[in-house]
Amino acid sequence: MKIEFYLNNDLQDIEVDPAYRLLDLLRDDFGLTSVKEGCGEGECGACVVLMNGRAVNTCMVPAGSIVGKHIITLEEFKNTDRFKAIEKGFMEAGSVQCGFCTPGIVISTESLLNENPNPTDDEIKEGLSGNLCRCTGYNMIIKGIRLAMKKGEGLW
Amino acid sequence: MKENISKSIPRVDSKAKIRGEARYIADTEFENLLFARTIRSAKPKAKILSITLPEIPAGYFIVDKNDIPGKNRMRTVVSDHPIFAEDNVQYIGQPILLVVGEDREIIYDITSKIDIVYDEELPLLTLEEAEKTSAVFTDYHYDKGNPDEAFKSAKTIIEEEFSTGYQEHAYLEPNGIAAEFKNDVLMVYGSMQCPFYAKGALRETMDLSENKIRVVQSITGGAFGGKEEFPSLTACHVSVATKKSKKPVMMIYDRAEDIICSTKRHPSKVRYKAALDENENITALDIDVLFNAGAYNGLSPVVLQRGIFSATGVYNIPHLNVRGRNFMTNSVPSGAYRGFGAPQTIFGTEMLLHNIATKLGIDSLDYKMRHLLKKGDPTCTSGQIHDIVKMDEIINLATKNTDYYNKINTNKKYHGIGVSLFQHGCGFTGKGETMINGEIILSKSGHNVTLKVSSVEMGQGAETVLRKIVAYTLEISMENVSYTNPDTGMVPDSGPTVASRTTMIVGGLLRRAALEMKDRWKEADSFDVSKKYTHPNFLNWDDDKFQGDAYPVYSWGANVAEVEIDPVTYELTIKKLEGIYDVGVPIDERSLIGQMQGGIAQGIGWATIEVMEPQSGKLMQSNLTDYKVPTSMDVPEMNIDFISNPYEFGPFGAKCAGELPFVGAPPAVAAAVSNALGKPINHLPITPEKLMEIDNEN
Numbered sequence A: 001m002k003i004e005f006y007l008n009n010d011l012q013d014i015e016v017d018p019a020y021r022l023l024d025l026l027r028d029d030f031g032l033t034s035v036k037e038g039c040g041e042g043e044c045g046a047c048v049v050l051m052n053g054r055a056v057n058t059c060m061v062p063a064g065s066i067v068g069k070h071i072i073t074l075e076e077f078k079n080t081d082r083f084k085a086i087e088k089g090f091m092e093a094g095s096v097q098c099g100f101c102t103p104g105i106v107i108s109t110e111s112l113l114n115e116n117p118n119p120t121d122d123e124i125k126e127g128l129s130g131n132l133c134r135c136t137g138y139n140m141i142i143k144g145i146r147l148a149m150k151k152g153e154g155l156w
Numbered sequence B: 001m002k003e004n005i006s007k008s009i010p011r012v013d014s015k016a017k018i019r020g021e022a023r024y025i026a027d028t029e030f031e032n033l034l035f036a037r038t039i040r041s042a043k044p045k046a047k048i049l050s051i052t053l054p055e056i057p058a059g060y061f062i063v064d065k066n067d068i069p070g071k072n073r074m075r076t077v078v079s080d081h082p083i084f085a086e087d088n089v090q091y092i093g094q095p096i097l098l099v100v101g102e103d104r105e106i107i108y109d110i111t112s113k114i115d116i117v118y119d120e121e122l123p124l125l126t127l128e129e130a131e132k133t134s135a136v137f138t139d140y141h142y143d144k145g146n147p148d149e150a151f152k153s154a155k156t157i158i159e160e161e162f163s164t165g166y167q168e169h170a171y172l173e174p175n176g177i178a179a180e181f182k183n184d185v186l187m188v189y190g191s192m193q194c195p196f197y198a199k200g201a202l203r204e205t206m207d208l209s210e211n212k213i214r215v216v217q218s219i220t221g222g223a224f225g226g227k228e229e230f231p232s233l234t235a236c237h238v239s240v241a242t243k244k245s246k247k248p249v250m251m252i253y254d255r256a257e258d259i260i261c262s263t264k265r266h267p268s269k270v271r272y273k274a275a276l277d278e279n280e281n282i283t284a285l286d287i288d289v290l291f292n293a294g295a296y297n298g299l300s301p302v303v304l305q306r307g308i309f310s311a312t313g314v315y316n317i318p319h320l321n322v323r324g325r326n327f328m329t330n331s332v333p334s335g336a337y338r339g340f341g342a343p344q345t346i347f348g349t350e351m352l353l354h355n356i357a358t359k360l361g362i363d364s365l366d367y368k369m370r371h372l373l374k375k376g377d378p379t380c381t382s383g384q385i386h387d388i389v390k391m392d393e394i395i396n397l398a399t400k401n402t403d404y405y406n407k408i409n410t411n412k413k414y415h416g417i418g419v420s421l422f423q424h425g426c427g428f429t430g431k432g433e434t435m436i437n438g439e440i441i442l443s444k445s446g447h448n449v450t451l452k453v454s455s456v457e458m459g460q461g462a463e464t465v466l467r468k469i470v471a472y473t474l475e476i477s478m479e480n481v482s483y484t485n486p487d488t489g490m491v492p493d494s495g496p497t498v499a500s501r502t503t504m505i506v507g508g509l510l511r512r513a514a515l516e517m518k519d520r521w522k523e524a525d526s527f528d529v530s531k532k533y534t535h536p537n538f539l540n541w542d543d544d545k546f547q548g549d550a551y552p553v554y555s556w557g558a559n560v561a562e563v564e565i566d567p568v569t570y571e572l573t574i575k576k577l578e579g580i581y582d583v584g585v586p587i588d589e590r591s592l593i594g595q596m597q598g599g600i601a602q603g604i605g606w607a608t609i610e611v612m613e614p615q616s617g618k619l620m621q622s623n624l625t626d627y628k629v630p631t632s633m634d635v636p637e638m639n640i641d642f643i644s645n646p647y648e649f650g651p652f653g654a655k656c657a658g659e660l661p662f663v664g665a666p667p668a669v670a671a672a673v674s675n676a677l678g679k680p681i682n683h684l685p686i687t688p689e690k691l692m693e694i695d696n697e698n
Helices: A022-029 A081-093 A102-115 A121-128 A139-151 B014-018 B104-112 B127-131 B147-152 B195-206 B230-245 B255-261 B300-309 B342-360 B364-370 B391-402 B404-410 B432-436 B462-474 B502-519 B589-608 B660-677 B688-696
Strands: A002-007 A010-015 A048-051 A054-057 A070-072 B034-040 B046-052 B061-063 B095-101 B115-120 B136-144 B156-164 B176-182 B185-190 B213-217 B249-252 B268-276 B282-294 B319-328 B415-425 B439-445 B448-452 B526-532 B554-565 B572-582 B637-642
Touching: A048 A102, A054 A102, A081 A102, A081 A139, A081 B014, A102 A121, A102 A139, A102 B014, A121 A139, A139 B589, B034 B104, B034 B230, B034 B255, B046 B095, B061 B230, B095 B104, B095 B230, B127 B282, B127 B319, B136 B300, B147 B268, B147 B282, B147 B319, B156 B342, B176 B230, B185 B195, B185 B230, B195 B213, B195 B230, B230 B249, B268 B342, B282 B300, B282 B342, B300 B319, B300 B342, B342 B364, B342 B415, B342 B660, B364 B391, B364 B415, B391 B404, B391 B415, B391 B554, B391 B572, B391 B637, B404 B415, B415 B660, B439 B502, B448 B462, B448 B502, B462 B502, B502 B526, B554 B660, B572 B589, B572 B660, B589 B637, B589 B660, B660 B688
Parallel strands: A002 A070, B034 B249, B185 B213, B282 B319, B572 B637
Antiparallel strands: A002 A010, A048 A054, A048 A070, B034 B095, B046 B115, B061 B095, B136 B319, B156 B268, B176 B185, B176 B249, B268 B282, B415 B554, B439 B448, B439 B526, B554 B572
């Protein structure tokens, strides 16, 4: 089918199988490799992008359902001030080890803070619960988000 | 007093990873790339009677045992795993052939039309079944003192059995590898811990000389042992495929495939007989360790060695009789996994002492402390503890920070606190280091210095730590010290990235080279300093009798876990976990806290929620929906601290660290659960179903 959607703020007009995974569309057709495949079934969060400002697992989104939607990947989000605050927070807290889950966690952090600029620790944990990390044990990611909130005060 | 080297600096690889710019193997582009998909055994044990292929379109290939130029066996400790199955299969998931081509849809279509006819045989599926047969791959034994005499004169003899289950590594990046020929040289790129292991395997399977193979590690999204020996197999797969197709070939596993066929932590049983004297102290132990090695032995003998050499934990037991066996079953091969056999035996020993103390009405920590090893004591293999043991200091801090002695006496039912004491032998077991004789090169060019090592960055922070050791020694900026992912064509073999050896052994060699370079700095604008491993001469090891120093030095620790159990649903919540560690001198404290917390989280997973149970040889949990690893909701607040205890032969005094936290967390959690229910915990994982059963037992 023919679909129109916004990818990183540009209008796209493409011909696509409606069952094609958004994950494959972004990685294979648009070369957006910040989007990672970790499980292919919506459990790990490595393939998360923003769809109309909210985090979604692209492995679970069929291309047919993105008509008219705004998709933002890390390739675009990294140009924002909000990203810079998250980047600083994560660097300072040691939130990154192997890095494979990190792009998804950055996007989930944006989604969480966009909805709730002042989350409690429990709310942060809940907001992160769709993103698996096997390296850090999460404590330093939570700390990174807290630091990002401080560094980016007023941005969310 | 914090050492300067311990002061944290930003990780050098974090910026690219946060920005999504780090390229893993699946993100790498090749021209004319083909993809490979593996056809696997659907039976746990069978003869292959026939394989019927559909018509294969032009540009697509079937790659199997007949295409292998050299040996059809994966080179490792025991080279018994076929690269592609021959006339039989021994486990569900065993690779039989590859379908290779450009379009993944067409590959799937071909895959679905391949018909394999099997003649099924009766499989051996569990450790229990295997024990009744003679399906033993490895049977080890060692003793110490006079155990027979000690058991004869014992006042009491106590017998206990402990068991643990499978564990999947669940690195976030599934296995991925690619190969191509470039100017007659086989180039292999992939997510891996040990580029030289892969190269060694390729030499035998591809029948190529040393200078015709280069293995290049790509950015690796977690490994934990799961990418130690396993990528040697997939490297051979894609290499045979690229030779046949004459095009670059990439193979990226999806999660289900990765779980079905990659190595796992060995399921175990550990049986103890303990001799107690008139003061209730343990004078002798008879320990019988049983590991499920799966269908092929592979790396399992050395995993079992670390298991049995860790079997007395941090305790000085005068008389010992220790046996260890790897059993063959028709299941996916077990292999390397953080802790490498030690978590199973340390869990058993910690819970044994805990159970004996509880039965005697003695505080379990006090009872453990009666048996603690100290400097100069003999190890279980009659070697020696050469360095100061600071367990008293570690325990003091851990109990003070958690108010342990108050809580252990006042906790209500379903609330528990528990402690574990543990150690980890640093670096390779026995003569391992002298068999590798790791080498490193430091190259100076003007103001810049390049590290040439085969140690990989896989998330643990090796790049930052190794560059930091060199920069701080030369007193130059981190920016002037460079490191690239190892390419076996460019770096010497400094050994594999395993056994918590990278900082201590490879970092130690870099430190020595940097000290020499510093002395000679003005000698020339460009020169190299290389260093090769030399074994400290005070270490003795008899590899036939298993006598002497199994490890040069140990790192130590104590964990205190606090738990709460829901009396209705038996849901277990770990409220807090305290970890105090002696890793010598921490090289970069924040990196180490990350290692400790990550190791604890993985240990908690193994101990509580990570259930993996095969039925009729098939894993019932083959994705991350069924196989649950801890989420942000499952992991407690972890307070980490370090006790400084410099090691003479480590860089800046550093010892080993990466595996230590995994070993400690499970017995601490189990002890806390035992305290909460007032019942012994002898099996992991402790699921709510198990907890309900245990609570309702009389």
